[in-house]
Every structure is written in structure tokens, then in C-alpha cells.
Amino acid sequence: QKEVEQNSGPLSVPEGAIASLNCTYSDRGSQSFFWYRQYSGKSPELIMSIYSNGDKEDGRFTAQLNKASQYVSLLIRDSQPSDSATYLCAVNSGANNLFFGTGTRLTVIP
Amino acid sequence: NAGVTQTPKFQVLKTGQSMTLQCAQDMNHNSMYWYRQDPGMGLRLIYYSASEGTTDKGEVPNGYNVSRLNKREFSLRLESAAPSQTSVYFCASSRGVSYNSPLHFGNGTRLTVT
Numbered sequence: 332q333k334e335v336e337q338n339s340g341p342l343s344v345p346e347g348a349i350a351s352l353n354c355t356y357s358d359r360g361s362q363s364f365f366w367y368r369q370y371s372g373k374s375p376e377l378i379m380s381i382y383s384n385g386d387k388e389d390g391r392f393t394a395q396l397n398k399a400s401q402y403v404s405l406l407i408r409d410s411q412p413s414d415s416a417t418y419l420c421a422v423n424s425g426a427n428n429l430f431f432g433t434g435t436r437l438t439v440i441p
Numbered sequence: 442n443a444g445v446t447q448t449p450k451f452q453v454l455k456t457g458q459s460m461t462l463q464c465a466q467d468m469n470h471n472s473m474y475w476y477r478q479d480p481g482m483g484l485r486l487i488y489y490s491a492s493e494g495t496t497d498k499g500e501v502p503n504g505y506n507v508s509r510l511n512k513r514e515f516s517l518r519l520e521s522a523a524p525s526q527t528s529v530y531f532c533a534s535s536r537g538v539s540y541n542s543p544l545h546f547g548n549g550t551r552l553t554v555t
Contacts, residue, residue, distance in 0.1 A: 335483075347447040363541050372532055374546040375484070402526060419484070419542075429544070 332356065335422050337432035345440050350407040352435050357401070363405045365428055366417040369434065376407055379405060410439045411435030443467055447508075447532050447547035454522040454554045462517040462550050464532030472535045473515035474499075474544065475507060484531065490515055492515040522554045 336355045344350045352366075363382050367375035381387045381394040381403065393406040403422070407414055417434040424430065445466045454460055466473065474489040476499075486499030490509040504526060508517045515534075519526060530550045536541040 339481075364541055374549050375544075376546070377543045380541070380543055422483075429486070433481060435482040 334430035335420055335423070335432040336421050337418075337435050338434040339433055341438055342435055343438045343440055346410060346412060348439075350410045350414065350436065350437055350439070352402045352405040352407075352420075354370075354405075354432055355401055356403070356422040356424075356430070358422070358424040359398075359401065361401075361422045361424045362366050362399075363423040364365075364394070364395060365421040365423075365429075366392075366403075366405045367421060367431075369417045369419055375410075377415050388406050407437075412439045413441050415439050416421070442549070445545055445547035447530075447550050449550060450548065452550060452552050454472055454519075454552065456554060459518065459520050460522065460552075461519075462530055462532070462546055462552075463514070464516065464534075465514045466534040466545070467513065468534060468545065469512070470524060470534035470545070471512070471537050473509065474533040474535075474540070475493050475505070475517045476531045476533060477501065478531060478549075479528050487517065487530075519552075519553055522552075524554045527554045528552060528554065 345347045369375045379394040387394045391408045395404045410436040419434045420432040421439045448463045452545040471492045476484045488507040492495045493512045510514045532547040535545040
């Protein structure tokens with residue numbers, strides 16, 4: 332079983348809609364959770380981090396964490412074509428044990 | 442402020458050749474990492490250096506060596522390249538190895554081994 336699972340997509344949403352990206356993880360002891368955005372041919376860049384259960388909002392982005400269900404999600408409100416990218420979920424299960432999912436490719440259709 | 446700088450950006454090697462990928466960060470970070478990214482496999486940790494003077498193996502260390510030259514620089518060496526090492530390599534750094542230190546990535550090196 333992979334440490335971090337993501338639906339590879341592609342996920343297509345119309346411009347202005349809400350995009351919902353999901354991630355599950357296997358280690359119940361995981362402490363921190365990150366969402367990275369990666370444009371094609373570019374390096375990953377951090378967009379959200381979350382450490383405790385509940386929601387964390389930053390602009391159009393909301394990260395949601397449910398440790399009991401071992402589930403973390405990213406919502407993108409008012410999706411824009413510039414949001415089209417691959418979104419990587421990363422889960423830290425201890426010092427230097429940062430596991431990445433394979434990513435979900437999001438396409439926002441104008 | 443350049444962040445994390447990797448060189449070269451592209452490289453083609455023949456099987457058996459050696460090369461060193463260079464990485465430098467100017468964020469005064471303590472920890473540095475080397476990842477490889479392959480289609481369908483996600484990012485996988487090759488080696489990391491929690492602090493200057495220390496290095497440790499990650500998930501896929503075979504065929505690689507690393508050197509933490511100083512606090513700023515962390516190099517990755519392929520002694521005898523193999524086609525299986527064709528990949529995109531990313532260097533990253535963080536404040537520390539604690540769980541709340543996100544990674545900052547360099548722009549990557551696209552390596553092809555023929």
C-alpha cells in the first residue's frame with residue numbers, strides 16, 4: 332500500500348467552479364500535511380500546509396484535514412485557468428519521512 | 442534572493458559515465474534533500490542532509506552518492522550512470538527536519554541516460 336494516495340485525474344472543472352482534490356495516507360502517526368502545485372516542466376511550489384484537524388483557508392485555497400479518516404483535501408474556489416497544474420499531496424510521518432503522492436492533474440476550462 | 446539553485450538544467454549521459462549535480466541554497470536552511478521524479482511514481486527521496494556534516498539515505502539511494510560541502514551546498518553524484526537513472530532530479534531545502542518545515546525546491550535537472 333502506498334503511503335500517500337491521490338487520484339491521478341485528470342480533473343477538469345469550468346472556470347469559476349470549485350475544484351476539489353483529495354488525498355489519503357496510511358500512517359496514522361502523520362503530523363503534517365502539505366499541498367504543492369507543480370506546473371508542467373517546473374518545480375513543485377508550496378501552496379498550503381496544515382497540521383491540525385479542520386479547515387485552513389488562504390485566499391481561494393482551503394485545506395481540510397481529518398486525521399481520524401486519514402484524509403486531507405484541497406479546495407480551490409473560483410478556479411482560474413492559471414490554476415491548471417498538477418497538485419501534489421505530501422505527508423510527513425516523522426523527521427525526514429515526507430512522502431509525496433503521485434499528484435492530481437487539474438485542468439480549468441475557460 | 443535566488444532560493445535553491447541547481448545545475449545543470451539538462452544533461453545527457455551514456456551508460457557508465459559519471460556526473461555530479463550541484464545544488465546551492467541561500468536561505469540559510471539547515472536541511473537539504475535530493476529527490477527524483479518519475480512519471481507515475483511521484484517524488485522519491487534519494488538522500489538528505491539534516492544538517493551540515495550529516496547525510497542519510499532516503500527511499501532510493503542505490504547508485505548515488507552525496508556530499509554536503511557546507512551549509513549552502515549539497516551535491517549528488519552518479520558514479521556509473523544507468524538508463525534507470527533517467528529522471529528529473531530536484532534539490533530541496535528546509536529550515537530543519539522537523540515536521541513543520543516545508544520544502545523549497547530548485548528548478549530541477551532533467552537527466553537522460555542512453
